[in-house]
Amino acid sequence: MNSQVVLTALGQVSGTVFWMFVGFMLIEVSIWAVGNKVLKNKNTLVAMLVTPAFVGLGLLLVFPLIYEVVLAFSNMNLYHFRNPEFSLLNGLDNFKRVFTKPVLQSTTFVPVLLRTFLWTSQVFIHASFGMLLAMLLNRPGLKFKNVYRAILILPWAMPQVISALTWRSEFNFEYGFPNILLNRIGLPGIQWKADAVWNFIAMVLTNVWLGIPFMMVISLGGLQSISAEFYEAADMDGASGWTKFQNITLPLMKPVLAPSVMLGIIWTFNNFNIPYFINEMKLESSEILVTALFRAAFNFSQYGFSAAFALIIFALLFSMTLVYVKWTGALKGVTD
Amino acid sequence: MKKIGHQDPLWVKAIIHALLITACLITIYPILRIMTISLRPGDRLMSTSLAIIPPDATFLNYKAALFEKDFLLWLWNSLVITLATAVIGLSLASTSAYAISRWKFPGRNAMLIFLLGTQMIPAAMLMVPLYLLAAKFGLINTYRGLVIAYSVSAVPFSIWILKGYYDSIPTTLEEAAMIDGASRMYTFWKIILPLTTPALAIAFLFNFMNSWNEFMLARIMLPKAGMFTWPLGLQSLQGQFTTQWGVYAASSMMISVPVVALFLYSSKWLVNGLTAGSVKG
Numbered sequence: 010m011n012s013q014v015v016l017t018a019l020g021q022v023s024g025t026v027f028w029m030f031v032g033f034m035l036i037e038v039s040i041w042a043v044g045n046k047v048l049k050n051k052n053t054l055v056a057m058l059v060t061p062a063f064v065g066l067g068l069l070l071v072f073p074l075i076y077e078v079v080l081a082f083s084n085m086n087l088y089h090f091r092n093p094e095f096s097l098l099n100g101l102d103n104f105k106r107v108f109t110k111p112v113l114q115s116t117t118f119v120p121v122l123l124r125t126f127l128w129t130s131q132v133f134i135h136a137s138f139g140m141l142l143a144m145l146l147n148r149p150g151l152k153f154k155n156v157y158r159a160i161l162i163l164p165w166a167m168p169q170v171i172s173a174l175t176w177r178s179e180f181n182f183e184y185g186f187p188n189i190l191l192n193r194i195g196l197p198g199i200q201w202k203a204d205a206v207w208n209f210i211a212m213v214l215t216n217v218w219l220g221i222p223f224m225m226v227i228s229l230g231g232l233q234s235i236s237a238e239f240y241e242a243a244d245m246d247g248a249s250g251w252t253k254f255q256n257i258t259l260p261l262m263k264p265v266l267a268p269s270v271m272l273g274i275i276w277t278f279n280n281f282n283i284p285y286f287i288n289e290m291k292l293e294s295s296e297i298l299v300t301a302l303f304r305a306a307f308n309f310s311q312y313g314f315s316a317a318f319a320l321i322i323f324a325l326l327f328s329m330t331l332v333y334v335k336w337t338g339a340l341k342g343v344t345d
Numbered sequence: 346m347k348k349i350g351h352q353d354p355l356w357v358k359a360i361i362h363a364l365l366i367t368a369c370l371i372t373i374y375p376i377l378r379i380m381t382i383s384l385r386p387g388d389r390l391m392s393t394s395l396a397i398i399p400p401d402a403t404f405l406n407y408k409a410a411l412f413e414k415d416f417l418l419w420l421w422n423s424l425v426i427t428l429a430t431a432v433i434g435l436s437l438a439s440t441s442a443y444a445i446s447r448w449k450f451p452g453r454n455a456m457l458i459f460l461l462g463t464q465m466i467p468a469a470m471l472m473v474p475l476y477l478l479a480a481k482f483g484l485i486n487t488y489r490g491l492v493i494a495y496s497v498s499a500v501p502f503s504i505w506i507l508k509g510y511y512d513s514i515p516t517t518l519e520e521a522a523m524i525d526g527a528s529r530m531y532t533f534w535k536i537i538l539p540l541t542t543p544a545l546a547i548a549f550l551f552n553f554m555n556s557w558n559e560f561m562l563a564r565i566m567l568p569k570a571g572m573f574t575w576p577l578g579l580q581s582l583q584g585q586f587t588t589q590w591g592v593y594a595a596s597s598m599m600i601s602v603p604v605v606a607l608f609l610y611s612s613k614w615l616v617n618g619l620t621a622g623s624v625k626g
Contacts (some may be wrong), residue, residue, distance in 0.1 A: 018421065018425045018488050021489050022429045022488050025489045026432065052448070052450050054530075055444045055450045058444035059440075061436075061437050062438060062500055063441070065437055065497040066463065069475075069493070069494065069496065070466070070471070070497065073471050073474035074470075077470070077471075142365070142368060145365055148353055148358075150352050152362075157368075160373055161365075161368060161372055162608075162609065163376055164376075166604070166612070168604055169558055170580070171600065171601055172375075174583055174597070175375060175597065178593075179378065183391075186374070186375075189395060218372070275464065279467040279468060281469055281560075282561075299467055299469035300469075302467075302469050302472075303469050306472060306473045307472070316474070319467075319469070319470040319473060323467065323470055326465060
């Protein structure tokens with residue numbers, strides 16, 4: 010850390026911000042000139058307001074996606090980095106390889122896919138425990154509610170990289186607390202990092218710890234918005250706790266839960282940090298789709314192949330989400 | 346005072362508190378362990394003790410992180426990149442969210458669906474094209490590259506939060522100002538933006554946190570140790586055979602405490618932003 014580093018950083022970053030600003034100004038002026046002076050369109054101001062963001066998204070999101078499609082039809086890897094060939098045949102070969110050849114050294118697509126589904130299904134654990142904690146917190150007249158809430162929300166508040174790295178070191182065989190606790194009660198320690206099954210369980214444990222608070226907070230928000238009158242009316246009719254949960258709480262929570270479970274599924278499916286860090290020994294038996302994709306691209310430098318792999322993963326996630334949205338109506342009212 | 350609904354009998358209360366306390370312990374113990382390890386003296390890092398405050402607690406690890414390791418450099422790198430990103434992201438989001446909130450222009454619904462769709466794109470999916478494009482334009486190992494790559498990543502979500510907030514401001518405010526002869530942009534700048542400050546703060550925070558905590562893209566864009574952001578730096582402290590556990594834990598504490606404080610402070614608004622669409626619908 011010295012003054013030269015500081016100056017380089019400031020110079021580069023302010024230059025970048027400045028040139029982006031100039032670029033956007035040029036866009037604005039040309040839209041204004043064309044829209045207002047030439048076409049006399051009443052939507053010129055709207056166009057000026059929305060264009061910068063969508064140009065940015067277009068350049069940094071849509072364009073890379075298109076480039077990815079192009080890459081999927083190339084043989085780009087470490088040997089063909091400078092002079093890749095683009096052809097339909099390469100593309101077909103890449104897509105075929107995803108399903109027929111190992112995606113990493115030995116593991117193939119289907120086991121990774123099934124493992125990803127198993128991994129993603131933990132969202133239901135997040136949601137049920139989150140809901141349970143929210144219902145406990147929502148009891149009328151509960152003391153220390155804010156203290157509990159502040160503590161229970163901590164895993165969500167922590168930077169994820171720190172949680173992941175910390176849990177990873179806690180899965181150390183000798184000095185991590187899970188094994189120390191097991192030893193104290195007379196059980197042998199677990200090989201959290203070397204054993205395939207336990208490593209996957211370690212990943213899930215970490216991510217459950219991380220995922221519950223989000224669902225808890227969302228559920229608590231939903232529960233608080235349910236009017237107490239429903240429950241009072243049910244009490245008068247002599248309804249049991251379970252009946253009330255089934256017939257009042259769940260149906261009224263659906264509009265809140267459905268979108269957050271969808272978010273949870275997308276986040277978990279795409280979660281990179283936890284599987285990447287907890288799997289310290291790079292066991293291929295712990296890879297989920299996104300980490301396998303990362304390793305195929307950046308450990309094995311199979312860029313063309315990874316592009317095809319990425320497109321398949323995206324298609325999968327996209328269709329899963331569509332089915333979910335159709336099934337639950339999770340996105341009703343987004344265009345209001 | 347409003348009548349509070351029926352209270353639970355004592356034994357139910359006891360069970361509820363017992364359950365909540367158990368959950369709290371499970372939640373907080375791994376975090377307290379970071380503090381424990383950060384306070385351990387260097388020769389006792391490898392220990393099977395479970396005491397939360399070690400008997401010979403010391404701040405030597407904090408000193409080492411600050412003055413011997415590159416911790417401050419990593420923080421600086423993260424801070425510069427993140428601040429620039431958040432400023433760009435927020436300027437883009439605040440203007441377009443305003444247009445989306447106030448006008449029913451053609452293509453508006455398509456835009457909203459598109460914004461929602463972007464949330465589905467796995468970050469890992471963009472790695473290959475972004476890396477290859479960055480390599481092509483000579484942006485590997487530069488601050489510039491990461492600022493550009495991060496700049497729009499939080500824009501869709503920010504537009505979402507801000508649109509919800511603008512929707513809640515009555516249009517009569519602008520109409521009144523415009524009857525007095527103010528231009529549309531003047532009204533936006535002088536009346537609407539100041540009213541939106543809380544939402545702008547949250548969107549800024551969200552943009553900030555998004556790049557502040559990002560690991561994967563930084564991993565491939567900044568291979569050089571001198572360019573590391575803090576997540577890369579912390580990972581390097583945890584190399585497999587040379588784990589500098591104490592320094593790692595001390596650095597983690599110094600990063601987590603402000604982040605957690607900010608998060609707890611802002612969580613209420615963040616959650617409102619997340620659920621805004623669903624509650625209304």
